[in-house]
Amino acid sequence: MEVLIEETAHNVAKRVADFVERLIVTSPAPVLGLATGATPVLAYQELIRRYRAGTLSFERTRVFLLDEYVGLAAGHPGSYGSTIRRELIDHIDMATDALMVPASDAASLRASSHCYDAEIRDAGGIDLQLLGIGSQGHIGFNEPGSSLSSRTRIKTLAASTRRDNGRFFGGADEVPRHAVTQGIGTILDARQLLLIAIGSTKAKAVAAAVEGPITSMVPASALQLHPHATVVLDHSAAADLQLAEYYAVVQRHKPQWLRPEQAAE
Ligand code: F6R
Numbered sequence: 001m002e003v004l005i006e007e008t009a010h011n012v013a014k015r016v017a018d019f020v021e022r023l024i025v026t027s028p029a030p031v032l033g034l035a036t037g038a039t040p041v042l043a044y045q046e047l048i049r050r051y052r053a054g055t056l057s058f059e060r061t062r063v064f065l066l067d068e069y070v071g072l073a074a075g076h077p078g079s080y081g082s083t084i085r086r087e088l089i090d091h092i093d094m095a096t097d098a099l100m101v102p103a104s105d106a107a108s109l110r111a112s113s114h115c116y117d118a119e120i121r122d123a124g125g126i127d128l129q130l131l132g133i134g135s136q137g138h139i140g141f142n143e144p145g146s147s148l149s150s151r152t153r154i155k156t157l158a159a160s161t162r163r164d165n166g167r168f169f170g171g172a173d174e175v176p177r178h179a180v181t182q183g184i185g186t187i188l189d190a191r192q193l194l195l196i197a198i199g200s201t202k203a204k205a206v207a208a209a210v211e212g213p214i215t216s217m218v219p220a221s222a223l224q225l226h227p228h229a230t231v232v233l234d235h236s237a238a239a240d241l242q243l244a245e246y247y248a249v250v251q252r253h254k255p256q257w258l259r260p261e262q263a264a265e
Contacts, residue, residue: 001223002230003210003247005238009198013042015232016130019194020047021056023128028060031120033129033182034088035066035140036080037165039196040130044088051092058094064120066131067140067181068104070154078169102152102180109154109180116152117186129190133197136160137205137218141181144217148225150183184222193229195220197237206233207240 006012020043023030034040050056065080072079077086081101089099100123102116103109120126131139136158142150143158156178157165166172187193197206209220210231223229238244 001210001226002250003238003241003243004230004232004251005241005244005247006232006234009042009234012196012198012232012234013046016040016043016194016196017046017050019128019192019230020130021050023192024056024058024061027127029124030061031123031125031127032061032063033066033126033187033190034063034084035130035132036083036087037132039132039198041087042198043130043196047088048091058092061094062098062123063089063094063100064116064123064126064182065099065101066129066187067179068102069176070104070106070109070178070180071176072104078174083168102182104154104180116180116182120186120189126190128192128194129187131187131193131195131220131223133195133202133205133209133220134161135164135201135205137209137220139184139187139195139220139222141179142184142187142219144219146184146216146219148214148216148219148222149185152180152182152186154178154180184219188222188226191228193223193226195223195229195231196233197231198234200236200239202237203240206231206237207242211242 004015006015065084068080075082100119133139136144138161141155141157143155143161162172162175165175169175208218209223212218212221214221214224
């Protein structure tokens with residue numbers, strides 16, 4: 001696992017945008033997995049800025065959203081489908097039908113969860129999956145206790161998640177009880193994982209995920225099993241890492257041929 005610690009949240013956003021840009025310019029048919037929530041917003045703004053500057057086009061890009069709430073009316077502003085459109089897709093040149101969102105209507109739920117993994121496979125798999133992390137270590141809506149080999153399915157949200165996400169809904173009680181989420185096994189199938197965390201409220205979860213044991217009690221610790229996982233943090237989110245100094249040394253002395261700008265050539 002590679003750990004990158006940046007001075008500011010803006011630097012984190014630029015780093016993340018660099019990863020996305022590198023994929024898009026090097027792949028003929030890039031497939032992105034995107035998360036919502038507060039963490040990736042600055043990175044999405046940076047991607048929009050690059051698109052507007054004419055240096056980046058999303059025309060060939062397909063996106064699979066990580067998760068979606070169950071039970072919200074179509075177009076509800078709190079739904080993750082609406083959120084990703086509002087925060088990114090509506091501002092770039094991606095084809096509107098190139099966004100895939102896990103189906104979360106009650107009628108088709110069982111079949112659609114299974115189909116979502118098949119749709120990802122049919123698209124050739126996800127090249128780069130962006131992830132945030134919950135304050136208790138969840139990725140997607142894989143709450144503590146989730147199977148590390150789980151596939152896309154419905155999950156019941158933990159009370160802490162509903163509390164944390166109450167800010168997007170006008171209170172925890174308004175947050176849906178259920179969501180459809182890519183499973184941890186689904187996430188681990190992506191060719192590259194990029195977990196982003198900003199702020200001190202994530203420090204404990206980040207340390208447990210990166211340096212603690214691999215356990216379903218900290219779903220993000222499953223990233224340790226992935227051959228190409230990168231964690232991009234600001235200083236506050238990195239505050240509890242024991243090996244922070246070592247990660248900085250790794251970056252300072254990274255051989256030239258391993259640097260991303262070289263790899264992209
Ligand atoms: C969002 C998602 C969640 C969030 C996590 C952090 O699609 O799957 O796992 O990434 O809850 O949320 P924020 O970024 O709002 O702190």
